[in-house]
Amino acid sequence: MIKYLARRCALFALALFVVSVVVFLALRVLPGDLATIMAGLNSPPERVAALRAELGLDRPLAAQYGDWIAGLMRGDFGTTMLTGQPVASVVGARVQITFPLIMLGLLIALALGVPLGCASVMARSARARGLYQAVAIVGGAVPALWAGLVLILLFGRGSGLLPILPASGFPQDGWGDPAQAALALVLPAVTVGVIVGASIMRYTRSALQSVASTGAIEMAMACGMTRRRALTHVGLRLAMPQLVSVVGLTFAEMITGVMVIENLFALPGIGSGLVDDLTHRDLIAVQSELFMLAAFFLVIGLLVDLTHRALDPRLGEDDE
Amino acid sequence: MGIVVDDLQVAIGSRPILHGVHLEVRDGQRVGLVGPSGSGKSMISRAIMGLLPPTAGCTGSIELNGRQLVGLPDAEMAALRGAAVGMVFQNPGTALNPLLTVGRQIALPLELHYELTADEREGRVRAMMRKVGLPDELYGRRPHELSGGQQQRVGIATALITSPRLIIADEPTTALDSMTQRQIVDLLVSLVDEAGAALLFITHDFSVLARATRYCYVLDAGRIVERGRTEALLEAPHTPQARTLVEAARRLTLHVDGTGAQETETEEGR
Numbered sequence A: 001m002i003k004y005l006a007r008r009c010a011l012f013a014l015a016l017f018v019v020s021v022v023v024f025l026a027l028r029v030l031p032g033d034l035a036t037i038m039a040g041l042n043s044p045p046e047r048v049a050a051l052r053a054e055l056g057l058d059r060p061l062a063a064q065y066g067d068w069i070a071g072l073m074r075g076d077f078g079t080t081m082l083t084g085q086p087v088a089s090v091v092g093a094r095v096q097i098t099f100p101l102i103m104l105g106l107l108i109a110l111a112l113g114v115p116l117g118c119a120s121v122m123a124r125s126a127r128a129r130g131l132y133q134a135v136a137i138v139g140g141a142v143p144a145l146w147a148g149l150v151l152i153l154l155f156g157r158g159s160g161l162l163p164i165l166p167a168s169g170f171p172q173d174g175w176g177d178p179a180q181a182a183l184a185l186v187l188p189a190v191t192v193g194v195i196v197g198a199s200i201m202r203y204t205r206s207a208l209q210s211v212a213s214t215g216a217i218e219m220a221m222a223c224g225m226t227r228r229r230a231l232t233h234v235g236l237r238l239a240m241p242q243l244v245s246v247v248g249l250t251f252a253e254m255i256t257g258v259m260v261i262e263n264l265f266a267l268p269g270i271g272s273g274l275v276d277d278l279t280h281r282d283l284i285a286v287q288s289e290l291f292m293l294a295a296f297f298l299v300i301g302l303l304v305d306l307t308h309r310a311l312d313p314r315l316g317e318d319d320e
Numbered sequence B: 001m002g003i004v005v006d007d008l009q010v011a012i013g014s015r016p017i018l019h020g021v022h023l024e025v026r027d028g029q030r031v032g033l034v035g036p037s038g039s040g041k042s043m044i045s046r047a048i049m050g051l052l053p054p055t056a057g058c059t060g061s062i063e064l065n066g067r068q069l070v071g072l073p074d075a076e077m078a079a080l081r082g083a084a085v086g087m088v089f090q091n092p093g094t095a096l097n098p099l100l101t102v103g104r105q106i107a108l109p110l111e112l113h114y115e116l117t118a119d120e121r122e123g124r125v126r127a128m129m130r131k132v133g134l135p136d137e138l139y140g141r142r143p144h145e146l147s148g149g150q151q152q153r154v155g156i157a158t159a160l161i162t163s164p165r166l167i168i169a170d171e172p173t174t175a176l177d178s179m180t181q182r183q184i185v186d187l188l189v190s191l192v193d194e195a196g197a198a199l200l201f202i203t204h205d206f207s208v209l210a211r212a213t214r215y216c217y218v219l220d221a222g223r224i225v226e227r228g229r230t231e232a233l234l235e236a237p238h239t240p241q242a243r244t245l246v247e248a249a250r251r252l253t254l255h256v257d258g259t260g261a262q263e264t265e266t267e268e269g270r
Helices: A004-029 A034-039 A045-055 A061-074 A089-120 A126-141 A144-158 A178-212 A214-224 A227-257 A259-264 A272-279 A283-311 B041-048 B074-080 B102-113 B116-132 B135-142 B150-162 B180-195 B206-212 B230-235 B238-252 B260-269
Strands: B001-014 B015-026 B030-034 B054-064 B085-088 B166-170 B198-203 B215-220 B222-229
Touching: A004 A061, A004 A283, A034 A045, A034 A283, A034 B166, A045 B054, A061 A283, A089 A126, A089 A178, A089 A227, A089 A259, A089 A272, A089 A283, A126 A178, A144 A178, A144 A259, A178 A227, A178 A259, A178 B198, A214 A227, A227 A259, A227 A272, A227 A283, A227 B074, A259 A272, A272 A283, A272 B054, B001 B041, B001 B198, B015 B030, B015 B054, B015 B198, B015 B222, B030 B041, B030 B180, B041 B054, B041 B085, B041 B166, B041 B198, B054 B230, B074 B230, B085 B150, B102 B116, B102 B135, B102 B150, B116 B135, B116 B150, B150 B166, B150 B180, B180 B198, B180 B206, B180 B260, B206 B230, B206 B238, B215 B230, B215 B238, B222 B230, B230 B238
Parallel strands: B030 B198, B030 B215, B085 B166, B166 B198
Antiparallel strands: B001 B015, B001 B054, B215 B222
């Protein structure tokens, strides 16, 4: 296990390095001069030259890369052009919105998707199975924007229960008033949760069915379990590695996937922030943000792999 | 007493699988059910065990020791499974729970049906492991660490641990090599006889059936087409379906001692 852990971490470091090179080169190799784009296409050449010198874009690529990485190592992700704030603190503020939103959304999705997925496998009558199928398809097909609007109209405007109107949006002082901030996240999280929940339901269903097709469920039933118990006790446990993969991937996907929802509910999160920075051509900030995102994906991949190890005794015999 | 299946009809969705099957296994009897793949053999065992998929419809009668099983709620079926009826599966490599140790797998029916202390359970499991020829040190191992033959011994031990009156073995040797097949069949037969239980042995392979049973049914396309003493059927099958199966057994395996082996040689000589 320790050998595996070391190997997996080395792989993680290697992937991180490759990602940093790709992100770095992508912004410089792509057509168009970085400084010209950032300064604006119509700005005078002196301004472009000044910006180029300021950002160090006139230096050799290797030196630029070295500077950037050295900065990352120190925790210095550069500063944003727009406000001159450190990228780290800007991203930090966005994470405080996106992360709770995703966690809450994912919890709702799991709370809906896993039981419904189980129920759709257990359903006895053809009508019930069809109903579950319809729920999964409709839930997965609903556009986030539309679902969000419906919820806003129902709860925000209609009943006025929740202060989610884009006008109020997320409190200006962030989590200064935790209750107010949490309340602002409820509707967006429900919107995300319902949509992601539908896909979790389909994954749960197919994972359970693939476990059932191995005969392990029948075996457990033959020993004296009811179908329900065999599915929930044996089936879900055996499907766990598959579900962990799905949840890990979904989680990573949601960081940028909730962009639409963030925009709709006026939440200045990571996804909408990234788009902001792109439209403001703040490419140095974008570079660091992309790297952070990629690093986060890699961390999730690492966690998923390690969880698999812990969940399945069949893995891991090769290095014991 | 025993199991009496009468006019059993099973359909998956709108597709009929079994068309009015009748068969009986009396207490202490070993009875075979033979048929080509796709004939519906496994549907019969699943119907008896209450393991039909939720999409299946089942009518007719299945009486276990006089009790009607068709239409019984799953909770009541579960109380019989692993206690009154034990089942040995075709592919132990995938049927055994990969997370359970050999000891816990074999103990599962005991846990589900009896109130025993952990020590009592372990004692019974270790005794059963000796009976099926599993070395004691395998108690804490998991299925993926065992050979195919050992896995099926775990399957047999799990089916027999509660001393059920009826054992259903659904193609228990198909996933094994021919040497192991013979050992597993002999083991199953001796343990069933020792316990005085009844055995329904399901296979597509007549040669295995000859070792395991005295009496058998031939199933084809969801209907019982022939029944009789296994030896007699092997020597003089009446129906073309049975004849095909007998010829296949003679041709393809070495299990029928004497004539079978010669047939194989002449077959190779051609």
